Amino acid sequence: MRQPPKNTIARDAVKAWKISEAIFMGIVWAVVIAGFIVSIIFDFPLWYIGLVIIICSISTYLFVFVFPKVRFKRWRYEVFDQEIYIQHGIFIVTRTLVPMIRVQHVDTKQGPILKKYQLASVTISTAATTHEIPALLEEDASTLRDKISALARVDEDDV
Amino acid sequence: MFEEKRLHPAVIFFNFIKTLKEAIFPIGAGFFALRNEAFIYFILASAVLLIGLITFSILSWYRYTYRIEDEELRIEYGVLVRKKRYIPKNRIQSIDLTEGIIHRLFKLVSVKIETAGSGTGAEAALKAVKLTEGKQLREELKEIPEQKSMLFDEQTDNIRKPSAKIEFKQLFLAGTTSGSIGIILAILAFLFSEIEQFIPDAFYDNTYQMIIKLSITVIILLAIAILVLIWLLGIAGTMIKYGNFTITRNNDELFITRGLLEKKQLTIPLKRIQAIGIDESILRQPLGYASIYAEVAGGSLEKGEDFSSVLFPIIKTSKIDAFLQKFLPEYISNRDDLVELPKRAKKFYLLRSMYPIILLIAGVVYFWPQFSWIPFILLIASMYLGFLRFKDGGFCIDDEQLTIRYRRLNRKTVVVFHKRVQSFEISQHKIQKEQKLATPILSIVSDLGGRHYRVKDLEIEDVNRLADWYSYR
Numbered sequence: 158m159r160q161p162p163k164n165t166i167a168r169d170a171v172k173a174w175k176i177s178e179a180i181f182m183g184i185v186w187a188v189v190i191a192g193f194i195v196s197i198i199f200d201f202p203l204w205y206i207g208l209v210i211i212i213c214s215i216s217t218y219l220f221v222f223v224f225p226k227v228r229f230k231r232w233r234y235e236v237f238d239q240e241i242y243i244q245h246g247i248f249i250v251t252r253t254l255v256p257m258i259r260v261q262h263v264d265t266k267q268g269p270i271l272k273k274y275q276l277a278s279v280t281i282s283t284a285a286t287t288h289e290i291p292a293l294l295e296e297d298a299s300t301l302r303d304k305i306s307a308l309a310r311v312d313e314d315d316v
Numbered sequence: 317m318f319e320e321k322r323l324h325p326a327v328i329f330f331n332f333i334k335t336l337k338e339a340i341f342p343i344g345a346g347f348f349a350l351r352n353e354a355f356i357y358f359i360l361a362s363a364v365l366l367i368g369l370i371t372f373s374i375l376s377w378y379r380y381t382y383r384i385e386d387e388e389l390r391i392e393y394g395v396l397v398r399k400k401r402y403i404p405k406n407r408i409q410s411i412d413l414t415e416g417i418i419h420r421l422f423k424l425v426s427v428k429i430e431t432a433g434s435g436t437g438a439e440a441a442l443k444a445v446k447l448t449e450g451k452q453l454r455e456e457l458k459e460i461p462e463q464k465s466m467l468f469d470e471q472t473d474n475i476r477k478p479s480a481k482i483e484f485k486q487l488f489l490a491g492t493t494s495g496s497i498g499i500i501l502a503i504l505a506f507l508f509s510e511i512e513q514f515i516p517d518a519f520y521d522n523t524y525q526m527i528i529k530l531s532i533t534v535i536i537l538l539a540i541a542i543l544v545l546i547w548l549l550g551i552a553g554t555m556i557k558y559g560n561f562t563i564t565r566n567n568d569e570l571f572i573t574r575g576l577l578e579k580k581q582l583t584i585p586l587k588r589i590q591a592i593g594i595d596e597s598i599l600r601q602p603l604g605y606a607s608i609y610a611e612v613a614g615g616s617l618e619k620g621e622d623f624s625s626v627l628f629p630i631i632k633t634s635k636i637d638a639f640l641q642k643f644l645p646e647y648i649s650n651r652d653d654l655v656e657l658p659k660r661a662k663k664f665y666l667l668r669s670m671y672p673i674i675l676l677i678a679g680v681v682y683f684w685p686q687f688s689w690i691p692f693i694l695l696i697a698s699m700y701l702g703f704l705r706f707k708d709g710g711f712c713i714d715d716e717q718l719t720i721r722y723r724r725l726n727r728k729t730v731v732v733f734h735k736r737v738q739s740f741e742i743s744q745h746k747i748q749k750e751q752k753l754a755t756p757i758l759s760i761v762s763d764l765g766g767r768h769y770r771v772k773d774l775e776i777e778d779v780n781r782l783a784d785w786y787s788y789r
Contacts, residue, residue, distance in 0.1 A: 239788035251741055251743040251744075252743075254741070254783065254787055255739045256739075283738040284761040285759040285760055286738055286739045286759045
């Protein structure tokens with residue numbers, strides 16, 4: 158576990174994340190603007206709305222333009238015969254080992270944003286945890302799913 | 317046992333009471349709405365409702381049948397919608413017999429049957445059958461034909477069937493040191509802070525001094541009375557819950573009976589045990605006592621605090637190994653010789669325990685400067701707790717067995733086997749990376765989906781060793 162995993166996820170993940178973060182921030186901005194208008198109508202002090210706008214601008218910059226790239230750089234995975242090895246995290250880097258015999262089921266998922274870029278994510282569930290490899294190319298995702306499900310044979314142990 | 321059977325007719329009564337409880341609110345509302353002008357309608361409606369409930373209770377008792385057929389427990393029930401539930405014997409994980417107070421009057425027992433599903437309710441619950449019938453049912457459901465070997469069973473039965481029972485003294489101690497004392501301390505702290513506030517004001521006015529003094533005495537006495545009451549209730553609660561606590565190992569399962577008023581029997585199959593934990597609560601640890609619990613997968617067995625199954629509510633720390641030797645010898649571990657946290661982790665532990673309190677201090681000093689001393693005492697206490705957390709963290713690998721120890725408030729030592737760990741994680745933030753520290757996280761199955769154990773800020777080399785131990789490569 159000393160070496161990080163080899164495989165990176167699809168490069169388009171950055172675009173997909175940017176879009177979804179942009180949508181989220183758009184909602185936040187809508188709320189902020191509504192608050193701004195209300196403050197003007199009711200003559201509330203404006204300094205705190207200014208503060209909120211500054212915070213929002215900074216977080217928009219971070220979430221939409223900085224973090225997706227960093228997250229992409231960090232996201233690695235590697236599938237061995239006996240286990241799955243995943244690394245992710247921006248500030249807190251997490252490396253996870255999931256033994257194949259503990260895998261209960263594997264799913265592939267695709268939302269509208271991922272679909273736009275022909276991406277899909279793979280979710281691996283054990284009896285206690287779920288792990289997601291986000292944004293792989295569609296065909297990579299389905300081969301990975303099939304590979305993991307073939308490798309994850311039912312063990313005689315309970316659970 | 318092929319013929320269809322019904323539950324004991326007492327179930328009619330139970331069902332009736334249960335539905336009546338649900339109907340009591342509309343009846344009460346009806347009473348208040350109609351008590352003047354249309355009281356006769358209220359009586360009529362109530363009578364109809366009552367008769368309806370009674371009929372319904374009888375019908376649902378009548379429809380509820382169970383039988384054992386083709387290695388399955390088959391239950392058919394439902395008045396309006398008929399339901400059939402077939403549970404194969406070999407899917408049954410545990411069968412619990414519970415005797416409530418009313419049950420005991422009639423020598424009845426309720427039988428709960430659990431499968432591995434993680435739902436909250438029991439898979440099947442026979443609300444009341446005769447005690448003998450319940451025991452017979454359990455024996456029949458437990459037998460799985462291909463595994464049955466009469467000779468072997470008899471032998472092991474006779475040779476070892478270790479058992480342990482709680483003593484009164486232990487039980488009393490368990491009650492005294494139960495969680496209720498925490499509530500008492502909180503109330504005490506609150507009262508002291510309040511009284512502090514009362515007294516100086518009281519001296520201003522001579523006329524009322526006597527009265528106020530008196531009222532303060534009354535308040536204090538009342539408070540003490542309440543505290544003693546809570547404490548006694550805590551003791552009584554523990555006594556009722558864990559009275560006659562007996563654990564027996566029977567071949568490949570643990571069998572627990574407990575309860576003074578309501579007798580509960582539960583069976584934990586050994587192969588469903590995911591981990592064994594030793595919980596030394598902050599009150600019991602100085603006295604040298606701990607409790608032993610098991611993390612059991614699936615089902616909704618009767619759970620203690622934290623959703624774990626209590627294997628023994630209170631035990632002298634020095635006797636834990638003897639207890640494990642008797643019941644679960646494979647879970648004995650080298651608890652006193654753990655790989656400890658590196659010295660440089662101490663500052664993280666102290667900081668982590670301090671920062672919520674520092675926020676509190678800022679708030680209190682700003683708003684109630686006269687109470688500044690309270691958060692400062694809290695700060696010292698929490699720093700000490702942080703230090704204890706640092707001192708207690710550790711792990712030990714012994715072949716397939718892993719022991720980890722950590723503390724939040726209570727010190728917990730958990731023993732888990734390699735094959736029970738579902739996934740392993742290393743988490744490391746920027747500062748940890750600089751300091752060559754990392755946090756391992758182990759996940760095991762428990763009733764609430766999963767339980768995650770972590771020991772923060774271990775030496776990175778030690779964490780890598782853990783990863784190598786876990787990795788199959």
